[in-house]
Amino acid sequence: MKRLLVMVTALAAVSCAHPKPDTSQLSPQGLRDYRATQVVKIVNDVTTAVITANKAKQLSDAHAIAVLTIDKQVLDVIEANPVDFQAKAIVVFRNARDALPADVQAAIGVYLSKIADVLSEVR
C-alpha cells in the first residue's frame, strides 16, 4: 500500500512537472505575435546595451545614435507589419547598415550582428 502510494505520488509529481503544452490555445495570429516578440526582445536588448555603454563613455554618441536609429527603424517595421515583418525588416536593416561608413559599421558591428542573427533565425 505504501509502495503504491509512493508510486502514485511520484507519477503525479512527474506529470505536474512536465504537462503537455496546450497548442490549441495559440492561434496563427498568436504565433506570429510571439515570433515578432522574439525579434523585438533582441532589438530592445541591443538598445539597452547601447544606452548603457554610451552612459559609461564606452560608446560614442555618434555610434550609439547609429545603432539606435536602426533599432527604431526595425521596431517601426514590426509595429506596422506584425504579421509579415521579417522580409521588410531585413531589407530596412541592411539598407540602414550599408548606408553607414565602413568604420562606423566596424565599430558597432557587435550590436548589428545580434539584430542580423535574430532576423535570420525567426521562422
Place this chain on the structure above:
Amino acid sequence: MADALFTNPEVLAGLFEGLLAIVRRHFAETGEILTNEQAHQMLADELRAGQSDIAQFFIAKGLPIPK
C-alpha cells in the same frame, strides 16, 4: 491564402511544426502555456518599452527622434 493552407497538407504540416516548436520552447523557458492574448500583449509591451527607451535617449541628447 486561407484556402491554400487547407488544400496543401505539406504547408499545413509545416505550420503546425513551427507552431509546436514555438510553444514548446516558450513552455520550456517559462513553464507558461502561451495563449493568443498573452502573445499579443507581450508584443505590444515589448514594442512600447523599446520605442520609449529609444525616444528618451534622443530627447536626453536634445536630438530629434529619428523617423
